[in-house]
Amino acid sequence: MLAQIVFTLVFIVAVALFTVQVRKIIRNIRLGKNICRNDRKAERWTTMARVAMGQSKMMVRPVAGLMHLFVYLGFVIINLEVLEIVLDGIFGTHRLFAFMGGFYSFLIGSFEILALLVLLGVLVFLARRLVVRLKRFSGVEMKAWPKSDAIYILLIEVLLMTAFLTMNAADYQLQSRLYGHYIQAGAFPVSQFLSPLLPSSTEALVFIERFCWWFHIIGILAFLNYLPISKHFHILLAFPNTWYSNLNPKGHFSNMQSVSNEVKAMLDPSFTPPPADPDAKFGAKDVVDLNWVQLMNAYTCTECGRCTSVCPANITGKLLSPRKIMMDTRDRLEELGKAKDKNGASYHDGKALLDDYISREEIWACTTCNACVEACPVNIDPLSIILDLRRYAVMEESNVPNSLSAMFANVENNAAPWKYAPADRLNWAQGDWSKE
Amino acid sequence: MDTLINIPTMAELSAKGEQPDILFWVGCAGSYDERAQRITRAFAKILKHVGIKFAVLGTEEACTGDPAKRAGNEFLFQMQAMGNIEVLNGYAIKKIVTACPHCFNTIKNEYPVLGGHYEVIHHTQLIADLIAEGKLVAEGGAFKGKKISFHDPCYLGRGNGVYEAPRKALEQLDADLVELKRCKSNGLCCGAGGAQMFKEPEPGKKDVNVERMEDVLEAKADIVAVGCPFCMTMMNDGVKHVEKEQEITVLDIAEITARANGLL
Incomplete structure (x- = not known):
């Protein structure tokens, strides 16, 4: 009975703390500007099904894709087992779902195989980070917390899966002894091979089974509360993030209606633009100038670095790293959110995403080639943030590299990015080129 | 073939009350860059060879605004776009082919919301179609x-x-x-x-x-x-x-x- 009360309290506190953290993240995401992404719903559901649930973009890199598939399936499917564990904890039962008989054995058996595959995946991932040291997991933005975060997640998963299998191994032994409430239930295709390693005394087996049960479930509840401060939060946000994907062709950059109104008013004096929002800026200087989908993108990023590894600027040694753009956006948003928690919702700390986090050198190195957008397994769009920062630099500050101001002047005065006379536009057709 | 190859402009066609089947959007690089001019001429020869009735805007063509838009200058982009859309709509253009993917992308994707609705194809798409039809x-x-x-x-x-x-x-x-x-x-x-x-x-x-x-x-x-x-x-x-x-x-x-x- 005491165990049930303790468990129920721990469970309630863990879920409550998690809810508080998630609400803060939602509040932060809502600091962004509004953008309508509720159209084309059928296409959005299929995108989410294909990209998030179906892991389609992960498989572009087969080794990482397959290992990730194991861990992902393990996470989704073993959570069915967590449901049983939680109910057992609350009601003081043991293997509550055992009444399902053969189907229960099938479930437990599959969870065990999945747990083994998860262990395999996680060990491969650890090796890629610690032994092989893949280049994509390094970089200026991958020092300190982001570096340890990745390792912590993998170690936690090793511990959870080991506890799960050890618990089953002890249970398997106890079941074969027909001890107490350890009824014959489940199939143990993996843990039966672990059970000979366990001590033979029944008391020790019960202790191991209980210890692993508590360790596993408290570990999961602790991990739940680790998610919101970790890159691992992608396991939740990947789904809405892909649902709210940009469905337009990647070459299509957003139109700025505020600019359309001003340009129309310039070209047609009879056009009366709707009143402009006095606080609105052109482009983005800080996270609050971005739209909420861009901010959700930032919280969804799991720092895998596929974007950066295909970025032509990054490959050739420039400062720009699309992953850093996303991490900076998230870190700045977290900082602003904390400042608002402390000093009230209207507080502004005077810092900004541009310059305090992302430098000019980074935003001007982008070739807008969309390789980062294409590479992201969860449809994050770093390019749209780079473009919004450029828009601010150009239209609010007129702070652009000199050669680009010259290009702008040429387009404006000569209708071409180079200084040629518009009258010469058809010169290419002159002369005799029939034999060319 | 004449020693001088005649490239019809929209102004000329329009004066005769004619419409082309397709407008060839040359683009700034195709117009001014010496190396790219040779691409423009090669493509014009293909159009002549297969007998597609085409025209160019000539001096009425202006930068689509692509480099301005990608660099963050939405004002300049929209000024260019609206000017071009006025010219294109004035000639009631329906279909556009261009040898520049930047012009292709901008006119195809970013002009519609500003009032420019055209069928836009890249020259490699037209060439692939002409090969499939046996015309090339x-x-x-x-x-x-x-x-x-x-x-x-x-x-x-x-x-x-x-x-x-x-x-x-x-x-x-x-x-x-x-x-x-x-x-x-x-x-x-x-x-x-x-x-x-x-x-x-x-x-x-x-x-x-x-x-x-x-x-x-x-x-x-x-x-x-x-x-x-x-x-x-x-x-x-x-x-x-x-x-x-x-x-x-x-x-x-x-x-x-x-x-x-x-x-x-």
Whole structure:
């Protein structure tokens, strides 16, 4: 009975703390500007099904894709087992779902195989980070917390899966002894091979089974509360993030209606633009100038670095790293959110995403080639943030590299990015080129 | 054929009360850049050869605003766009072909919301269609046995999902098509996009087009086929950088097709 009360309290506190953290993240995401992404719903559901649930973009890199598939399936499917564990904890039962008989054995058996595959995946991932040291997991933005975060997640998963299998191994032994409430239930295709390693005394087996049960479930509840401060939060946000994907062709950059109104008013004096929002800026200087989908993108990023590894600027040694753009956006948003928690919702700390986090050198190195957008397994769009920062630099500050101001002047005065006379536009057709 | 090839302008056609089947949007690079002018002329020869009734805007054409938009100057972009849309709508243009993926992307995707609705195709799409219809032959000839690699332009490939049309135009050449290591949706940029063409690159280890040359050298390509005037500049500079001007030629799909059809 005491165990049930303790468990129920721990469970309630863990879920409550998690809810508080998630609400803060939602509040932060809502600091962004509004953008309508509720159209084309059928296409959005299929995108989410294909990209998030179906892991389609992960498989572009087969080794990482397959290992990730194991861990992902393990996470989704073993959570069915967590449901049983939680109910057992609350009601003081043991293997509550055992009444399902053969189907229960099938479930437990599959969870065990999945747990083994998860262990395999996680060990491969650890090796890629610690032994092989893949280049994509390094970089200026991958020092300190982001570096340890990745390792912590993998170690936690090793511990959870080991506890799960050890618990089953002890249970398997106890079941074969027909001890107490350890009824014959489940199939143990993996843990039966672990059970000979366990001590033979029944008391020790019960202790191991209980210890692993508590360790596993408290570990999961602790991990739940680790998610919101970790890159691992992608396991939740990947789904809405892909649902709210940009469905337009990647070459299509957003139109700025505020600019359309001003340009129309310039070209047609009879056009009366709707009143402009006095606080609105052109482009983005800080996270609050971005739209909420861009901010959700930032919280969804799991720092895998596929974007950066295909970025032509990054490959050739420039400062720009699309992953850093996303991490900076998230870190700045977290900082602003904390400042608002402390000093009230209207507080502004005077810092900004541009310059305090992302430098000019980074935003001007982008070739807008969309390789980062294409590479992201969860449809994050770093390019749209780079473009919004450029828009601010150009239209609010007129702070652009000199050669680009010259290009702008040429387009404006000569209708071409180079200084040629518009009258010469058809010169290419002159002369005799029939034999060319 | 006349010694001087007549290129009809919309103003001329309109004065005669005629409409073209398609407007050829030449673009700034195709109009002014000496190397790109040759692409423009090759494509014009193809249009003449197959008897498509086309016209150009000539001096009425202006920059689509692409480099301004990618660089963040939405004002300048929309000024350009609205001016061009006024001209295009004035001539009641329905269909546009262009040899520049940047013009293609901008007119196709970014003009509609500003009032410009046209069917826009890239010249490699038209060429692929004409080959499929049998109006253009694509026999080996000069290309027989040569290794050709296609460098995907970002705004044609990733930007708009057009990967097959340019390859269709090359497939029947009797040549040896070798994909670059980074191709199609994984294609590496030439380094010119996003207005980089008009500025010095930021400090780094090397230029993007030099990085791209590693793929070209690995594929042992004799010919790098491109579908974008900016890629043309960058690939040519890259070839010069690795001092392979004698071994590697950079040609636009229009030039390759024109040559295969005896037009060049």
